[in-house]
Amino acid sequence: MVASTTPSILIFDSGVGGLSVFDEIQDLLPQVNYYYLFDNEAYPYGELAHETLVERTTKLIEQFMRKHTIDLVVIACNTASTVALPALREFLSVPVVGVVPAIKPASTVATIGIGLIATPATVTRPYTHELIKDFAQDKPVELLGSTRLVEMAEHKLRSETIDLIELEQILFPLKDKVDVAVLGCTHFPLLKEEIQQVLGEAVLLVDSGNAIARRVKEILALVADSEVKGKREIFSSATPFSQRALEKTISKWGFATIQSSPLET
Numbered sequence: 001m002v003a004s005t006t007p008s009i010l011i012f013d014s015g016v017g018g019l020s021v022f023d024e025i026q027d028l029l030p031q032v033n034y035y036y037l038f039d040n041e042a043y044p045y046g047e048l049a050h051e052t053l054v055e056r057t058t059k060l061i062e063q064f065m066r067k068h069t070i071d072l073v074v075i076a077c078n079t080a081s082t083v084a085l086p087a088l089r090e091f092l093s094v095p096v097v098g099v100v101p102a103i104k105p106a107s108t109v110a111t112i113g114i115g116l117i118a119t120p121a122t123v124t125r126p127y128t129h130e131l132i133k134d135f136a137q138d139k140p141v142e143l144l145g146s147t148r149l150v151e152m153a154e155h156k157l158r159s160e161t162i163d164l165i166e167l168e169q170i171l172f173p174l175k176d177k178v179d180v181a182v183l184g185c186t187h188f189p190l191l192k193e194e195i196q197q198v199l200g201e202a203v204l205l206v207d208s209g210n211a212i213a214r215r216v217k218e219i220l221a222l223v224a225d226s227e228v229k230g231k232r233e234i235f236s237s238a239t240p241f242s243q244r245a246l247e248k249t250i251s252k253w254g255f256a257t258i259q260s261s262p263l264e265t
Contacts, residue, residue, distance in 0.1 A: 006031065006032065006033055006228075006230055007032050007033070007071040007072065007220050007222070008032070008033040008034075008035065008068065008069055008070050008071050008230075009025065009032055009033070009034055009035070009070070009071065009072050009073075009074060009216065010035045010036075010037060010061065010064065010065070010068070010070045010072070010073045010074070011025075011034065011035070011036045011037070011073075011074045011076050012036075012037050012038070012039075012057070012060070012061060012073065012074065012075055012076060012077070012080070013036075013037075013038050013039075013075075013076045013077045013080070013186060014038060014039050014040065014042060014043040014044055014045040014077055014079075014080070015038055015040055015043045015044065015150070015154055015187065016038060016153075016154060016157050016187075016190075016240075016246065016250075017076070017077070017150065017153060017154075017185060017186035017187030017188075017190065018036065018038065018074075018076025018077060018186050019036065019157070019190070019250065019253065020076075020186050020187070020188075020189035020190050020207070020209055021074060021076040021099065021186050021209050021212055021213075022034060022036060022076070022253070023209070023253065024209035024210050024212065024213040025074070025212065025213040025216050025217075026232075026253070027213065028213045028214070028216075028217050028224055029213075029216070029217055029220070029222055029224055030224065030225070030226055030228070030229050030230070031222075031224070031225040031226075031227075031228040031229060031230050032220075032222070032230045033230040033231045033232075034230060034231070034232045034233070035064070035068060035070070035233050035234075035235065036232070036233070036234040036235070036255070037060065037061070037064055037234075037235045037236070037237075037261060038234075038235075038236050038237070038240075039056060039057070039060055039236075039237045039263075040236050040237060040238055040240050041236075041237040041238035041262070041263065042056055042237070044119065044147060044150055045077055045079040045080055045121075046079050046119040046120060046121030046122065046147065046150075047121070047147075050083050053079070053080060053083050053084060054083060054084045054087050056263060057075070057080050057084040057087075057088065058084065058087050058088060058091065059263060059264070060237060060261070060263055061073060061088065061092070062091070062092075063261075063263075063264050064235070064261060065092075070094060071094055071220065072094055072095045072096075072097065072216060072219060072220060073088065073092060073094060073095070073096045073097070074096075074097045074098075074099075074212065074216065075088065075096065075097070075098045075099065076099060076186045076212075077099070077186060078099055078100065078101060078118065078119070078122045078184060078185055078186065079119060079121050079122060079125075080098075081098030081099050081100060082098075082100070082122070082125055082127045082128075085098045095219050097212060097215055097216055097219070099186060099208050099212055100127075100131065100208060101116055101118060101122065101128060101131060101182050101184035101208065102182050102183075102184070102206045102207055102208045102211070103116065103128075103131040103132055103135050103136055103141075103182060104131070104134075104135040105206055105211070106136070106180045106182045106206050107135045107136040107138075107139055109180055109204060109206075110136075110139050110178070110179055110180040111179055112140075112177070112178060112179040113139060113140040113141065113142060113177055113178040113179065113180075114136055114139050114140070114141045114142070114178055114180050114181075114182060115141075115142045115144060115174040115177065115178035115180070115181040115182065115203075116128070116132075116141060116142070116143050116144065116181075116182045116184050117144050117146070117149070117171070117174070117181055117182065117183055117184055117185070117188055117195070118143075118144070118145055118146075118182075118184030118185050118188075119145055119146070119147060119150060119184075119185050120145035120146070120147060121145075122145070122184055122185065123143045123144070123145035123184075124145070128184075140177075142173060142174055142177055142178055144170075144171070144173055144174060146170055148166075148170060149167075149170060149185070149187065149188060149191065150185060150187045152166075152167070152191060153187035153188065153190040153191050154187070156190055156191060156194075157190060157246055157249050157250070158241075158242040158245040158246050158249065159245055159248070159249060162191065162194045164194060164197065164198060167191075167194055167195070167198050168198045171195065171198050171199060174199065174203075175199070178203060179202065179203055179204065180203065180204045180205075180206060181195070181199060181203050181204070181205050181206070182206055182207070183195070183205055183206065183207040184207075186207075186209070188207065189207045189209060192205055192207075229254070231254075232253060232254040232255050233255070233256075233259065234250065234255045234256075234258050234259065235258070235259045235260070235261035236258050236259075236260065236261065237261060237262050237263055238262065239260075240258060243258055246258070
């Protein structure tokens with residue numbers, strides 16, 4: 001698909017974790033128009049029933065696209081990607097790109113073992129275990145599911161200090177057992193500096209952000225244009241906590257006021 005005008009991308013997540021994916025995409029394609037929509041009313045998605053998750057995701061995106069012209073949708077949430085992608089691709093007429101834990105690239109570089117850091121829902125999902133079976137059979141894989149890490153990332157984007165002692169306690173099951181750690185939730189690259197500090201420089205951290213960015217670039221068939229910068233707008237389904245602090249942080253990416261986009265009944 002070759003766009004004749006500046007394309008617009010919708011990036012969707014339950015919270016602000018998808019901003020880590022947006023950051024990778026906009027590094028490759030700064031000239032594109034970006035809309036970021038997060039369903040913080042129902043956050044975190046990992047605790048929703050599948051039917052509820054699919055219904056909310058499809059309705060929110062469908063109603064948003066009635067008001068905005070979108071050329072490509074990125075589901076920047078591992079949970080929503082593994083559950084809602086088939087439904088989204090069935091009713092949307094534009095390409096939909098999802099995210100999956102970077103088990104495959106991790107398996108090519110790990111020598112000791114792989115640690116998968118994800119939400120409890122992603123860690124237990126059959127899709128995740130299929131990835132491990134398909135790409136990491138010859139490597140030991142340590143699974144670590146944590147909702148608290150998601151909360152910590154959300155608070156970090158509101159300029160709150162990360163408790164490294166608590167983080168060390170959460171990541172303790174991986175210490176000295178892995179040489180590659182997969183950041184299997186889009187929130188977790190926001191904590192990359194702190195996770196690296198706790199696990200040590202000998203552990204390689206990998207995520208799927210760059211792969212998603214390259215896939216988006218390929219689908220849109222665009223060449224980067226650093227001379228032009230597209231618009232950036234951000235929307236939420238409900239008023240986020242510490243909104244002013246969050247807006248101050250995301251202003252570095254060109255986002256201003258968080259606009260309201262509630263789920264219509």
